[in-house]
Amino acid sequence: MQTPMALENVDSCENWLPRRVMSVWRIAGIVHGLEGWQEHECGYTISNVDKVWEACMKHGFQPLRVPTQSKS
Template sequence: MYQVATIREEEHEKLKKTLTNEDGNNLIHLAENFNHYKVWLVGEDLTESEQSLTSKGTLFIPLSQFPPQQKRKDCFYQTTPARLAPKSFGNLHSCENWLPRRVMSASRVAGIVHTLEGWNTNECGDQIFDIDKVWEATLLHGFRPLPTLRN
């Protein structure tokens, strides 16, 4: 079983409203013992003081389009949601200035895969794609996961 902890009360309340009772039981509001958690899912608004609450070796995984500022040299920072472009893509150098060469943001990859697969819908609203189907299609078209980066 996994637990998800939030450090901001307003985020905790907002998330709790979107979850079933069963899933909501795995969501906790964290007021102390921040260094117990080694993986943090964060937005671009992650502050330096919030980063200082974590222990050495913490992995920060951004959920937003833009990465948080990297303030800890003893922690790991994943890039924003992104994928390595297929080697078959020519004349691709960079799409966003915060991502390494030949890396595309997940939203751009999603648009390309949707087109290649002929999917005529999006994931806004009530329809959610089967994540396994999307993952397999992404791999099929040559997009690869990124390695974890150290600051």
């Protein structure tokens, strides 16, 4: 996901990601802290996907837009 412009000192969290892009795993940790959530998901179990998605959007994280090639 793309990080909000207000988030400072961000390059990328992994070497293969473009600038200002973070893995959802890391964003989840940030959003948990921002929201003050106490529950902890483990592995691929997420208690409420809609709640997490809405919180990500609320804090300015956006889905990564990947350009597609059109067939001519």
